[in-house]
Amino acid sequence: MRNKQFTSGILVNTVFFVLIMIISGTSCSHSGYKKLEDSDEFSISSIYIFGEGFSLAKYRTNFSFYGRNISGITLIKKLDNSYRxxxxxxxxxxxxxxxxxFDENKSxxxxxxxxxMNKKLLVKMLVRDIGMLFYLPEVNSSKVRISDDSIYSLKKNTLNYLFCSKGQVFEITRNSRPVSSGKVMVVSGKAGNDTPVSIAIDNGKTGCEFDLIEDKRSNNNLKSL
Amino acid sequence: MKIKYCLLIGFVMLLVSATCISQNNEFTKPEDVNLIRQKLLDHARNTNTIESKFIQEKHLWMLNEVIISHGVFLFKKENSVRWQYDTPIDYTILIYNGIFTIVNNGNANDFDIDSNPLFQEINNMIVTAIRGDFLEMDDFGSELLQNDDYYLARLLPEDENVSSMLTSIDIYFSKNSLDVEKVIFYEPGDDFTSILFLDKKVNAEIPDTRFLIEQNEK
Structure with a gap:
């Protein structure tokens, strides 16, 4: 009985998550955006998910791999030349x-x-998906688009980045052709904060969810350790 | 299947900790290993319930970081277990009446132990550990050491899958009480997890309801 509830729970959660992905993917799709005009004030030189002041964060984490779920804690730390x-x-x-x-040319x-977990494909997807948090495209204002409600959009290869006026990225969508399947990363945080409060990544085969426990830089304890 | 293996290893970590400090005073091999082993076995057999707080420290050597978790552990013979993390996250494992339950952030999932080889294996381990047979666990070699304050049971994984994740498990028994006071799980690459048991009550009354999901967990 419980297992049925568990399965149903996962199903409901999955459907709910996919719906959110589709809705957010639709609402923030590239089509609602127009090129920047001379009258648009735009002074963003770089975009980010983890800001300059970020140092370390601990996240409650859920991973799903091909239908299997594991949970735990993830620590993200900014070192001298890299993120760990x-x-x-x-x-x-x-x-x-x-x-x-930090140097994108290094592996x-x-x-x-x-x-x-040491499966080539799984490792590749994990590294690629988590790497998206740190490797963001350079801002070229001629390629930036803007929506009516001042959300900016920037496309690089198959990825579309949505960001706010401070340059903080809150969504990344992958446009896979021929099917645009809403494989996205959704990042939420307080505008101007250097650490995202939550991150959800779904590439269709694997998914990761991170919910902030503690942010050392800002001493913003959401829950005491 | 392999993910299940990890769950199993994780649970070995939990279990060995539960039913069982690190000082650097030198540990040596005792002459009377069989006698000490028998003392530990007898003590385990006379242990009907355990209630304890615990502090878990995950030491990440390269990052120079320690992740500290606090929680509560309950055990009642034959094999009822409550392993509950209170901080930094809410996460509880319950074993009661043939059902294995994980409560993760308020979401409970039940697993029938008999229908699942993984949980059957965990159940067998509980019985083995509660009997005090740490030195007889399948897939682990073992040695017994001592210093002035502690007996140290060191378990060395023999299975390749396990040894790729754990290099050894050190279990520290107080020489005074014969209770387990601390367990350390060493991983390849110098990271380790220690679990220290505090405010331990042995053979106090624990109602069965403590091994069920509490109202605030539903």
Missing amino acids: VVSMSELGMKYFDFEFP EIIHYIMEP
Whole structure:
């Protein structure tokens, strides 16, 4: 009975999540945007998810891999030349430890991945999806579009970035052709804050959800540690 | 399947911790290993309930960070368990009457132990551990050491899948009480997780309802 409820719960959650993805994907699709005009004030030189002042954050985490779900805690730390992302179970067992150099030309480093997760395709998707948090396109104002409610849009390759007037990215959509399937990253945070409060990534096969527990830089404890 | 393996390893970590400090005074091999083992076995057999707080510290060496969790652990013979994290996140594992329940952020999922080989294995481990047979666990080699204050049971994984995730499990028993006071799980790459048990009550009355989902968890 409980298992049925569990399955139903997952189904409901999945449907709910996909609906949100589709709705957010539709509402923020590129079509509602127009090119910047001379009258539009635009002074954003770079866009970000983790701001300049970001130092370290701990997130409650849920991963789904091909229908399987695991949960735990993820720590994201800004080092001198890179970001380090370590995920582990509630019991302390490490799932993976990735490093993303600031220099996009350098390769990501997989310091550790738990053997059962060490599948080429899975690792590739995880590194790519989490890397999207740190590798954002340079801003070229001629390619920036704006919506009626002053949301900016910037397209690079198959990815479309939506950001606010401070340059903080809150959504990334992948436009896969021939099907535009709403594979997106949704980031929420307080405008101007250097650390996102929540992040949801769904590429259709794997998904990650991060909910902020603690942000060391701003000492913004949402829940005491 | 392999993810299940990880769950199993995670639970080994939990279980060994639960039913069982680190000082650097030197540990040596005792001469009377069988006698000590028997003392630990006898103590475990006379333990009907355990109630304890715990502090879990995840040490990430390269990041110079420690993630600290606090929670409560309950055990009642034969194999009822409550392992509850209160901070930094709400997460509880319950084992009661053949049902394994995970309550994650208020969402409860039940698993029938008999219908699932993973949970059957966990159940077997509980029984083994509660009997005090730490040194006889399948897939682990073991050695027993001691210093002035503690007996140290060191478990060394023999299975390749396990050893890729854990290099050893150190269980510290107080020489005075014979209770487990601390467990450390060492991982490849110098990271480790320690679990320290505090305010431990042994053989106090624990109602069965404590092993069910509490109202505020529904």
